[in-house]
Structure formats: structure tokens, C-alpha cells
Amino acid sequence: MAERDTAIEAVGLVREFKKGPRAVDGIDLTVAAGEVYGFLGPNGAGKSTTVHMLTTLLPPTDGVARVAGHDVVKEGAAVRGAIGAALQEAALDPFLTAREHMKLQTAMHGMRGAEGRERTDELLERVGLVNAADRRVGGFSGGMKRRLDLALALVHGPRILFLDEPTTGLDPQSRKALWAEVRRLTADDGVTVFLTTQYLEEADVLADRVGIIDNGRIVAEGTPEALKDEIGRPSVEATPCAAGELERTNAVLGRFGEDVPGSPKAAAVRLEAGAQLADVVRALDAEGIEIQDLQLHAPSLDDVFLAKTGRSLEGAAEAEATESEDRAERDPDALAA
Amino acid sequence: MSRSSLALQVGVLARRSVVRTLRQPAMVIPAVLFPLILLSINSGGLDSATRIPGFPTDSYFQFALALAFVQGALFSSNSAGTNVASDIESGFLNRLALTPLRRLALMLGMLGGILALGLIQAMTFLGVGWVFGAEFEAGIPGALTIVALSLLISLGFGCIGAFVALRAGNGEAVQGAFPLLFAALFLSSMSLPRNLIENDWFQTVATWNPVSYMLEGIRSLMIEGWDPEALALGFACAGGIALLSLLAASSALRTRMVRT
Numbered sequence: 001m002a003e004r005d006t007a008i009e010a011v012g013l014v015r016e017f018k019k020g021p022r023a024v025d026g027i028d029l030t031v032a033a034g035e036v037y038g039f040l041g042p043n044g045a046g047k048s049t050t051v052h053m054l055t056t057l058l059p060p061t062d063g064v065a066r067v068a069g070h071d072v073v074k075e076g077a078a079v080r081g082a083i084g085a086a087l088q089e090a091a092l093d094p095f096l097t098a099r100e101h102m103k104l105q106t107a108m109h110g111m112r113g114a115e116g117r118e119r120t121d122e123l124l125e126r127v128g129l130v131n132a133a134d135r136r137v138g139g140f141s142g143g144m145k146r147r148l149d150l151a152l153a154l155v156h157g158p159r160i161l162f163l164d165e166p167t168t169g170l171d172p173q174s175r176k177a178l179w180a181e182v183r184r185l186t187a188d189d190g191v192t193v194f195l196t197t198q199y200l201e202e203a204d205v206l207a208d209r210v211g212i213i214d215n216g217r218i219v220a221e222g223t224p225e226a227l228k229d230e231i232g233r234p235s236v237e238a239t240p241c242a243a244g245e246l247e248r249t250n251a252v253l254g255r256f257g258e259d260v261p262g263s264p265k266a267a268a269v270r271l272e273a274g275a276q277l278a279d280v281v282r283a284l285d286a287e288g289i290e291i292q293d294l295q296l297h298a299p300s301l302d303d304v305f306l307a308k309t310g311r312s313l314e315g316a317a318e319a320e321a322t323e324s325e326d327r328a329e330r331d332p333d334a335l336a337a
Numbered sequence: 338m339s340r341s342s343l344a345l346q347v348g349v350l351a352r353r354s355v356v357r358t359l360r361q362p363a364m365v366i367p368a369v370l371f372p373l374i375l376l377s378i379n380s381g382g383l384d385s386a387t388r389i390p391g392f393p394t395d396s397y398f399q400f401a402l403a404l405a406f407v408q409g410a411l412f413s414s415n416s417a418g419t420n421v422a423s424d425i426e427s428g429f430l431n432r433l434a435l436t437p438l439r440r441l442a443l444m445l446g447m448l449g450g451i452l453a454l455g456l457i458q459a460m461t462f463l464g465v466g467w468v469f470g471a472e473f474e475a476g477i478p479g480a481l482t483i484v485a486l487s488l489l490i491s492l493g494f495g496c497i498g499a500f501v502a503l504r505a506g507n508g509e510a511v512q513g514a515f516p517l518l519f520a521a522l523f524l525s526s527m528s529l530p531r532n533l534i535e536n537d538w539f540q541t542v543a544t545w546n547p548v549s550y551m552l553e554g555i556r557s558l559m560i561e562g563w564d565p566e567a568l569a570l571g572f573a574c575a576g577g578i579a580l581l582s583l584l585a586a587s588s589a590l591r592t593r594m595v596r597t
Contacts, residue, residue: 056597057431076597085435091428095360107349108436110342
């Protein structure tokens with residue numbers, strides 16, 4: 001990849017906290033200009049710490065990162081001039097209106113008078129907040145806050161946009177509206193998007209490439225299709241009519257592949273090479289087990305996560321949140337030297 | 338970015354600070370009301386203190402009015418600290434850090450809110466004093482000097498609150514520090530002139546306590562007229578605390594905003 005086409009590059013990026021874990025443990029990644037890069041992982045995996053380092057809010061303990069061609073440590077101001085960021089929580093002042101937020105942000109970027117007002121109107125129109133422009137943000141819904149957050153991040157026309165879990169806590173409608181805006185930004189404006197998420201569907205739908213992070217390390221990287229193809233085999237989940245038949249169902253399915261997590265009332269396996277769903281059905285029938293529900297799952301990003309880490313992404317979130325990286329980030333005394 | 342951009346940044350941040358403060362009645366009303374309540378209790382209950390030989394005035398209300406200004410200023414530590422802590426906890430400070438913001442602009446902007454609240458308090462206390470018959474021996478220039486001194490005291494206490502918030506990163510620490518500042522008020526010459534405090538240790542503490550000189554600076558303008566020594570001490574103590582706390586808050590902001 002030619003250097004001019006590289007929007008974000010990190011080599012051996014490390015972040016240690018004095019009183020906490022090694023939140024980021026040697027990350028290497030490259031994001032091409034115009035790409036949507038999905039950074040997928042459970043809570044506490046190191047996603048936000050990585051974003052904070054790439055956006056110059058947190059100095060790395062070790063390693064090098066360049067964003068928009070600028071070193072994040074030595075050229076922080078140049079990096080900030082090229083990026084926009086909507087961080088994990090919509091960082092808004094509940095006592096200000098949406099328009100007052102925009103006025104503050106445009107002024108911070110040196111836009112005065114009519115220039116600032118025009119940019120404000122344009123962005124509020126784009127995110128659908130014109131009618132709510134003069135309402136205090138404290139009364140906004142989660143989706144409205146996220147849209148305003150995005151508008152604020154776009155004030156200075158950044159080439160690279162960091163979105164840290166932008167749809168966490170949003171209803172499906174608001175989530176899809178935000179996805180549409182991200183797609184528009186990349187398609188129409190050529191903006192590079194670095195998107196962290198713990199939602200598999202979000203990464204699958206939006207990202208050109210996905211990096212899966214766990215315990216501060218990237219455990220898999222590629223296009224969603226390539227990652228799923230790597231896993232290759234579908235899984236089968238069978239729920240017996242009688243709960244007492246679960247053990248026998250497990251035994252039958254066990255002949256066709258290795259166990260994978262599924263519903264507590266069902267047996268589930270990833271099919272071995274050559275095993276077919278029809279074989280499973282015939283075997284269950286031969287054993288006389290009545291099946292209430294039988295599902296064939298195509299490989300998902302969760303399967304990729306499971307294959308790479310031995311855990312399900314959807315179940316990992318709680319376990320990984322015990323030592324909150326955000327708490328460490330907010331405590332400057334906890335920063336490593 | 339041109340030099341004028343600093344002025345632009347200070348302007349919008351100060352406006353935000355003022356607007357934010359004024360839109361929180363729960364922050365403004367107690368900061369005005371509580372000093373008036375303490376003033377009414379003290380002036381009603383301690384009026385007989387005026388009969389102590391050497392007491393500087395025959396109106397305890399006039400004597401105690403200075404307390405309202407200083408106690409009101411103490412609330413600045415709470416409001417400024419709470420606002421800063423809220424910006425840290427919500428991530429708003431990070432948002433600002435991602436812009437070409439200058440730290441100086443952030444500090445100066447924050448002071449806007451402190452001064453706005455301080456001005457509302459000082460004007461209210463002056464008005465209440467005037468309505469209830471307090472005399473201002475130093476006249477209108479003296480009243481304006483009282484406002485100036487009150488604002489300086491607010492600035493000092495406000496920056497202490499901001500410092501605590503920036504160091505701790507949460508509002509609970511600000512709430513925890515607030516009573517400590519109140520203790521400084523109660524260990525001063527708030528109820529009696531220092532020379533009339535009989536208890537030795539209390540008199541010593543009150544003499545070393547800068548809050549005493551802030552109170553006496555304001556009091557002098559109301560009771561004695563222009564007393565250069567009392568005024569100089571009052572402004573020196575208030576200015577010293579304001580300077581030190583501003584430096585401490587600036588240093589804490591540098592640590593807090595660790596952008597590269």
C-alpha cells in the first residue's frame with residue numbers, strides 16, 4: 001500500500017497503566033484512506049485505549065502510530081487537525097442547546113460569524129436536528145445526542161473519523177440512521193472511518209475490514225467475508241422436544257463436530273469437513289430423538305472470535321469489564337511513565 | 338491560528354461557562370440564599386455582641402454582612418468544581434482537547450462562570466444590605482470596591498474547586514472539599530473582631546487565617562470607611578489565594594489534558 005493511501009498506521013502500539021493491566025499489548029494495524037475499519041471486541045479489550053492513543057488523547061507507552069501521515073506523539077496538533085472523533089459517551093453539555101454546541105465547536109476551529117453559522121446549519125440539517133437546534137441537549141434522546149456528537153466531529157471537515165462505539169445504547173432505528181450517515185460519509189466525502197464496536201452486526205454491515213481485538217491484542221484481521229470463510233464450516237443447533245433428551249442429542253451431534261456454545265436447552269456443534277445437515281437429521285431420527293427446533297448457522301464474526309479466543313464475543317463483554325480501561329484513562333495518576 | 342483566535346476561544350468558553358451557571362438554578366439559588374439565611378440568623382442571635390466594649394459598630398447586621406460576601410464566594414468552589422468535574426466525567430473536556438483549544442483559553446473561560454455567579458451574589462448582598470439599612474461608610478466607591486474584592490475572593494475559591502476537580506476527576510471530591518473551606522470560614526473573625534476573641538487558640542487561628550482579612554477588608558469599607566491597611570491585607574490575601582489556586586488549577590489542567 002502506498003504511503004499516501006495510508007490513513008492510519010500503528011506498529012507495536014502499547015499502553016500500560018500503573019495501577020491496571022496492559023490495556024493495549026503491541027497492536028499493528030494499517031487503515032487505507034477511504035476505508036471503514038471496524039475494531040471489534042468486548043468491553044475492556046483495549047478498543048477505547050487504542051482510539052485514545054490514535055486521537056492523541058493518550059500517549060502510547062511504546063510503539064509508533066501515524067494518523068493522516070503525522071506521528072501521534074510528535075505531531076499531535078497536526079493529527080487533531082485532520083481527524084474528527086465521537087468518543088464512547090456523547091460528550092455534550094446538558095445545559096447548552098445543539099446550536100450552542102455547534103457555535104462553540106465552530107469557534108474552537110476558528111470559524112467566525114457567518115462561516116460558523118452556515119456550517120452549523122449545514123451539519124444540523126445533515127444529521128436531522130434542525131427542529132431541535134434550539135433545545136437544550138439534556139432533553140435529547142440517545143439517538144439525537146449521538147447525531148449531534150457526529151455533527152460536532154464533522155465541523156472542520158476531517159479526513160479521518162474515529163467513532164468509538166457510536167451506536168451503543170441506541171434503538172434499532174437510530175442505529176440504522178447512523179449507519180446510513182457513516183456510509184454516506186465514506187461514499188460521498190471519502191472520509192476514512194475507524195469504528196469501534198462490540199456489535200457483530202455493525203462490524204459486518206459497515207466495515208470494509210475488521211480487526212478483532214482481545215486482551216489488548218489483535219487476534220484476527222481481514223474483510224468480514226474473508227474472516228468468516230476462514231472459519232468456513234457452519235454450525236448446527238438442535239433443541240430436543242424433551243429436556244431429558246438433551247444429553248443424547250449432545251452425543252449424537254458430537255459425532256459430527258466439536259461443541260460450540262448455544263442455547264442452554266439445545267446441543268450445538270460446528271460441523272466437521274464433509275458433514276452435512278442431512279446426516280445429522282438422519283442420525284437423530286435413527287436414535288429416535290424428537291427434535292423441536294433445528295437450526296443451521298452460517299459462520300458469523302462471533303464464530304471467528306470464538307475460534308480465535310476460545311470465547312464467545314457476546315459472552316465475553318461482562319467478564320472483560322472487571323478492570324475498566326476507561327477508569328484508568330480518567331485517572332492521570334494511573335498513567336504509566 | 339491568529340492571536341485573535343485566543344480571544345474568540347476565551348469569549349465562547351466564557352459565554353458557555355456563564356450560560357451553564359445561570360441555567361442551573363440549583364447552583365445559583367443556594368449560593369445566594371444560604372449566606373442570607375446565615376446572615377439573618379447571626380444578626381438576629383448575636384446582636385447583643387454589639388454591647389461588648391470595643392465592638393466596632395452598634396449594628397450586628399452591618400458587622401455580619403461581610404460574612405455573606407465571603408460565604409457566598411465559598412460557593413464558587415462548589416459550582417466551579419462541579420462544572421469542571423462534570424466536563425471531565427462526561428468527556429466534554431476530551432472533546433475540547435481534540436480541537437485547537439489553548440489551555441489558557443479554557444482557564445480564562447472557566448473564570449467567566451465564577452465571576453458571573455460572584456457578581457450576582459455581590460450585587461444581591463449589597464442590595465439586601467441597603468434595603469435593611471446597612472450603611473456603607475466608604476460610599477458608592479466603597480461598595481464597588483466590595484464587589485471587586487468579593488469577585489477576587491470568588492476567583493480564589495472557584496479555582497480551588499476547579500483544582501480539586503481536575504486532580505480528582507470527579508464531583509464527589511469537590512463535595513468533600515467544600516466543608517473544609519467552610520471550616521476555614523468558621524475559624525475566622527466571622528462572628529467577632531479578632532481582638533475580642535477571648536479564647537487564645539481561636540484568636541491565634543483566626544489571626545493566621547487569611548479568611549479573617551478578607552472579611553475585615555470588606556467590613557472596613559462598611560464600618561470604618563477607607564482603611565488602607567485592612568484593604569491591603571484583604572486584597573493581598575484574596576489575590577494571593579486567587580493566584581496560587583489559579584496556578585495550581587492550571588497545573589492540574591496540564592496533567593488532566595494529556596494530549597500529545
